[in-house]
Amino acid sequence: MSETAEAEPGDLAIATTGLTKRFGQQIAVNGIDLAVPRGAVFGFLGPNGSGKTTTIRVLLGLAAATSGSARLLGHDVPTRLREALPRVGALIEGPAFYPFLSGADNLRRFDAADRHADPATRAERVARALERVGLTHAAKKKARAYSLGMKQRLGIAAALLEPRDLLVLDEPTNGLDPQGTREVRSLIRAVAAEGTTVFVSSHLLAEVEQICTHAAVMHVGSLVAQGSLDELRGTGSRVVRVITPDGDRCVSELAHLGLEVGPSDLAAHRAGDAEVVAPLPDDGPAAEDVVAALVRADVRVRGFDVERPSLEDRFVALTGEGFDVAR
Amino acid sequence: MRGERLLGSELRVLFRRWRTWAMLAALASIPILMAVVVRLSSDPPGPGEGPPFLDQVTNNGMFVAVTALVMTTPLFMPLTIAVVSGDTIAGEASLGTLRYLLVAPAGRVRLLVVKYLTTVVFAVVASGTVLLVGWAIGAALFGTGEATLLSGDTIGVGDAVLRSLLVGAHVTICMIGLAAIGQFISTLTDAGVGAMAAVAVLTIVAQVLGQLDQLAWLHPWLFTHHWLGFADLLRTPIVWTSFTENAALQGAYVAFFGALAYGRFTTKDVLS
Numbered sequence: 001m002s003e004t005a006e007a008e009p010g011d012l013a014i015a016t017t018g019l020t021k022r023f024g025q026q027i028a029v030n031g032i033d034l035a036v037p038r039g040a041v042f043g044f045l046g047p048n049g050s051g052k053t054t055t056i057r058v059l060l061g062l063a064a065a066t067s068g069s070a071r072l073l074g075h076d077v078p079t080r081l082r083e084a085l086p087r088v089g090a091l092i093e094g095p096a097f098y099p100f101l102s103g104a105d106n107l108r109r110f111d112a113a114d115r116h117a118d119p120a121t122r123a124e125r126v127a128r129a130l131e132r133v134g135l136t137h138a139a140k141k142k143a144r145a146y147s148l149g150m151k152q153r154l155g156i157a158a159a160l161l162e163p164r165d166l167l168v169l170d171e172p173t174n175g176l177d178p179q180g181t182r183e184v185r186s187l188i189r190a191v192a193a194e195g196t197t198v199f200v201s202s203h204l205l206a207e208v209e210q211i212c213t214h215a216a217v218m219h220v221g222s223l224v225a226q227g228s229l230d231e232l233r234g235t236g237s238r239v240v241r242v243i244t245p246d247g248d249r250c251v252s253e254l255a256h257l258g259l260e261v262g263p264s265d266l267a268a269h270r271a272g273d274a275e276v277v278a279p280l281p282d283d284g285p286a287a288e289d290v291v292a293a294l295v296r297a298d299v300r301v302r303g304f305d306v307e308r309p310s311l312e313d314r315f316v317a318l319t320g321e322g323f324d325v326a327r
Numbered sequence: 328m329r330g331e332r333l334l335g336s337e338l339r340v341l342f343r344r345w346r347t348w349a350m351l352a353a354l355a356s357i358p359i360l361m362a363v364v365v366r367l368s369s370d371p372p373g374p375g376e377g378p379p380f381l382d383q384v385t386n387n388g389m390f391v392a393v394t395a396l397v398m399t400t401p402l403f404m405p406l407t408i409a410v411v412s413g414d415t416i417a418g419e420a421s422l423g424t425l426r427y428l429l430v431a432p433a434g435r436v437r438l439l440v441v442k443y444l445t446t447v448v449f450a451v452v453a454s455g456t457v458l459l460v461g462w463a464i465g466a467a468l469f470g471t472g473e474a475t476l477l478s479g480d481t482i483g484v485g486d487a488v489l490r491s492l493l494v495g496a497h498v499t500i501c502m503i504g505l506a507a508i509g510q511f512i513s514t515l516t517d518a519g520v521g522a523m524a525a526v527a528v529l530t531i532v533a534q535v536l537g538q539l540d541q542l543a544w545l546h547p548w549l550f551t552h553h554w555l556g557f558a559d560l561l562r563t564p565i566v567w568t569s570f571t572e573n574a575a576l577q578g579a580y581v582a583f584f585g586a587l588a589y590g591r592f593t594t595k596d597v598l599s
Contacts, residue, residue, distance in 0.1 A: 060429075061432075062429060082434065090427075090430050092427070092430070093426075095425075101340070101343065119332060119355050
């Protein structure tokens with residue numbers, strides 16, 4: 001049926017090379033090389049204003065790239081876009097509707113715009129999409145009477161009118177309450193379980209961290225990191241954290257084991273206790289052996305933990321700022 | 328290429344809006360008001376009083392329809408076309424639905440063509456409304472006997488229907504030309520209201536320029552030049568010059584502004 005399967009040998013749902021978009025003097029997207037594997041749930045992360053939505057607009061052919069190239073489901077953008085788009089569902093910079101039409105009529109309208117959609121199955125597909133996002137009860141209500149969260153869900157329903165190979169969701173949880181956010185997350189999981197690649201942008205890391213297999217981080221128009229979540233967290237960057245009243249002895253024993261403790265990593269914890277943090281290399285001793293060695297050396301251990309830095313820490317390091325920073 | 332489905336959807340959206348029906352109701356009110364006022368006044372309008380053909384209204388229902396078209400063509404009718412054509416692209420852009428239509432994918436050229444055809448359908452419906460309501464109220468208040476043409480000949484009901492249909496066709500063709508200008512302006516902005524206002528202003532400016540004798544060289548090129556040039560359709564024999572010249576001129580406007588709209592819309596970054 002669709003010839004998308006063999007079109008891209010690298011099997012990437014989205015691939016860009018040096019993709020750049022300028023608006024006058026301002027560079028919105030600066031030479032990014034994005035690689036989204038098929039079947040991934042790909043978090044496209046970055047603070048507001050870092051170029052995420054512009055990238056999505058270029059990928060979907062709404063805006064022309066200034067330079068660089070992009071492929072969507074193996075088809076060149078924008079020349080072969082019309083072959084890729086019917087297999088792509090999208091929510092771009094918030095949902096948009098005809099306020100004077102009902103929710104169901106809005107979906108019918110977007111479906112009629114897709115020349116590949118079969119009108120014979122339209123009513124059924126509209127009903128199923130509404131059911132999927134839990135809006136069946138509001139199908140006949142005018143879109144202007146929808147709450148922000150309902151509009152967001154209707155937008156997702158529009159993206160799910162057809163079975164898709166790729167779902168692009170730009171900030172899908174905007175305006176949703178915690179319950180709505182959970183629903184969107186489980187919807188994404190369900191869609192991904194059917195084999196659809198999901199490309200979800202967000203400025204809220206915590207919201208997508210739990211569902212993504214891969215992620216990329218944008219910062220001021222540039223791609224500063226991308227890969228699987230494990231790659232991004234950095235496998236070699238585990239740390240041990242020891243809480244002990246015997247801080248100095250602990251530091252020297254850890255050094256004995258080959259664990260470097262920086263001067264700033266020894267801090268007062270609570271009355272009398274010190275907190276010692278040391279990086280634990282992958283080829284270093286096993287964590288349980290570290291505890292055994294400490295105890296043998298008469299270091300009294302009140303607390304012991306092996307941690308990976310959270311993605312959040314990693315991204316703050318990459319972007320030099322927290323998420324949520326409006327720019 | 329399955330464009331008719333999108334056209335159907337487009338027409339449904341247009342005629343699901345209150346705005347569309349309000350505009351058609353306003354257009355329909357013109358012949359009704361005019362006919363009722365003329366009927367109720369004690370002395371009928373003499374020749375040369377008021378708008379063209381007004382003195383003929385009492386003769387025959389046909390002239391209510393024709394006179395109503397004369398009264399709506401300079402301002403009312405083009406205003407409604409300005410609203411519909413100015414809204415085509417800019418209205419979708421300001422709602423934000425344009426990006427969803429394009430990624431559906433509707434296809435930019437297909438969307439442009441379908442939007443234009445929708446405006447053309449509206450233009451036909453708008454003139455048709457004035458004609459039909461004019462005929463109905465004219466027939467009710469003044470009867471449908473024989474009508475006297477401007478050349479002094481008398482024609483029967485069938486011929487009168489035909490003549491007023493021709494006048495309606497002439498006005499519709501004028502509005503189809505305006506719709507092309509309106510749609511081009513609509514591709515320039517994301518503000519629907521701005522596009523509508525620009526089209527409305529343009530029709531007024533063109534008509535003002537048409538009044539200035541110093542610009543006589545320009546007049547044949549103004550899209551408003553032949554707007555009221557349908558008197559020749561009410562003579563026997565019919566003189567077609569004005570009708571065909573107008574059709575050619577409007578055709579040129581459609582081609583020119585259609586090409587501009589195509590050039591603009593197919594290369595535009597949709598950022599709304």
